[in-house]
Amino acid sequence: MKNSHGGNIDEIKRNYKIKDLVDFSANINPLGISKTVKEAMINAIEDVVHYPDITYLDLINSISEFENIEKNNIFLGNGAAEVIFNIVRGLKPKRALLYGPSFSEYSEALSSVDCNIDYYILKDKCNLDLGILDMINKETDIIFICNPNNPTGALCKRDMIEEILKASKRKDVTVVIDESFLEFVRNSKEFTLINSLKHYDNLIIVKSLTKIFAFPGIRLGYGLTKNKEYLEKINKNTISWSVNTIANKAGIAALKESLYIKNTISFVEEENKFLFNNLSLFKDLKVFKGYANFIFFKTFKNIDLKEELLKYGILIRSCENYIGLDMSYYRVAVRTREENIKLIKSLQEIVN
Numbered sequence: 001m002k003n004s005h006g007g008n009i010d011e012i013k014r015n016y017k018i019k020d021l022v023d024f025s026a027n028i029n030p031l032g033i034s035k036t037v038k039e040a041m042i043n044a045i046e047d048v049v050h051y052p053d054i055t056y057l058d059l060i061n062s063i064s065e066f067e068n069i070e071k072n073n074i075f076l077g078n079g080a081a082e083v084i085f086n087i088v089r090g091l092k093p094k095r096a097l098l099y100g101p102s103f104s105e106y107s108e109a110l111s112s113v114d115c116n117i118d119y120y121i122l123k124d125k126c127n128l129d130l131g132i133l134d135m136i137n138k139e140t141d142i143i144f145i146c147n148p149n150n151p152t153g154a155l156c157k158r159d160m161i162e163e164i165l166k167a168s169k170r171k172d173v174t175v176v177i178d179e180s181f182l183e184f185v186r187n188s189k190e191f192t193l194i195n196s197l198k199h200y201d202n203l204i205i206v207k208s209l210t211k212i213f214a215f216p217g218i219r220l221g222y223g224l225t226k227n228k229e230y231l232e233k234i235n236k237n238t239i240s241w242s243v244n245t246i247a248n249k250a251g252i253a254a255l256k257e258s259l260y261i262k263n264t265i266s267f268v269e270e271e272n273k274f275l276f277n278n279l280s281l282f283k284d285l286k287v288f289k290g291y292a293n294f295i296f297f298k299t300f301k302n303i304d305l306k307e308e309l310l311k312y313g314i315l316i317r318s319c320e321n322y323i324g325l326d327m328s329y330y331r332v333a334v335r336t337r338e339e340n341i342k343l344i345k346s347l348q349e350i351v352n
């Protein structure tokens with residue numbers, strides 16, 4: 001069993017014998033599940049006696065419309081995590097280039113197919129820089145880019161990613177861009193590489209619906225690429241019916257929720273600013289500017305903030321196990337104003 005991610009509240013509650021826990025460790029939409037999506041899930045219960053539509057035509061149509069992309073450029077997964085695994089199982093890369101810190105599921109998926117991994121450590125521990133290009137060699141098969149990056153929240157400009165894409169295309173390297181948190185960003189259209197899919201047949205984009213629509217317990221993600229060979233290999237390695245009936249119906253309803261997304265962006269922007277400003281007042285913290293629904297910081301105090309905050313019923317993400325980081329780094333989700341105040345007040349009591 002894996003336990004290297006945030007959001008493991010049941011395990012923490014069991015181990016620490018805590019009844020109520022505010023979860024700042026998983027980056028889920030603080031507005032919670034939308035009414036329409038919830039209704040779609042409840043209605044879908046009646047249909048679980050049947051297999052889901054194996055072609056997922058309605059869901060594929062919804063994604064096609066939402067992303068403005070052709071239907072046959074889409075592949076599905078039981079969460080973006082499964083999409084990532086399906087990509088590496090399909091493409092079977094022998095050597096990968098990852099940077100740290102970034103999302104750990106890339107290395108876990110690559111290791112599952114015995115792929116060797118080279119790591120580029122980010123110069124400022126936060127932002128991707130073009131130094132990574134020097135690490136591409138003739139053996140490199142695949143690169144993963146996370147935009148906005150988990151755990152730092154850093155957002156990469158499109159020009160810079162295009163540089164990486166161009167160099168990778170010349171060297172026949174696949175580039176996977178994980179845009180799972182991009183829906184939380186205002187003007188996400190300026191940052192997405194979806195419009196570049198037509199220019200780069202070495203590009204795959206991964207998206208998760210579990211964060212923005214607050215259903216990590218239901219699971220739904222997808223991948224986008226124009227490359228027919230990739231699609232064939234990935235689909236061959238995808239388990240039939242891996243998206244369950246409830247996720248299927250939830251996804252179709254969710255992708256119509258443009259107002260909910262708009263409200264989420266405004267809410268998260270406001271609360272991100274509130275948390276950032278308040279965390280920045282602590283003289284022993286270095287807070288990094290993040291553009292998604294979470295905030296990354298470093299403490300200069302020799303103190304285990306995760307353990308200390310658990311005494312206040314708060315779970316945060318220690319970033320100790322991210323490549324390039326150590327136990328002085330943490331990540332907190334942007335939550336509701338009331339919860340964010342609880343976090344700040346608890347931190348004040350701990351450090352003072």
Ligand SMILES: Cc1ncc(COP(=O)(O)O)c(C=O)c1O
Pocket residue numbers: 078079080081082103146150178180181207208209210211216219220221
């Ligand atoms: C960057 C990133 N991509 C993908 C995922 C996986 O998302 P899903 O819940 O859709 O599997 C996560 C989960 O934390 C993530 O942080």
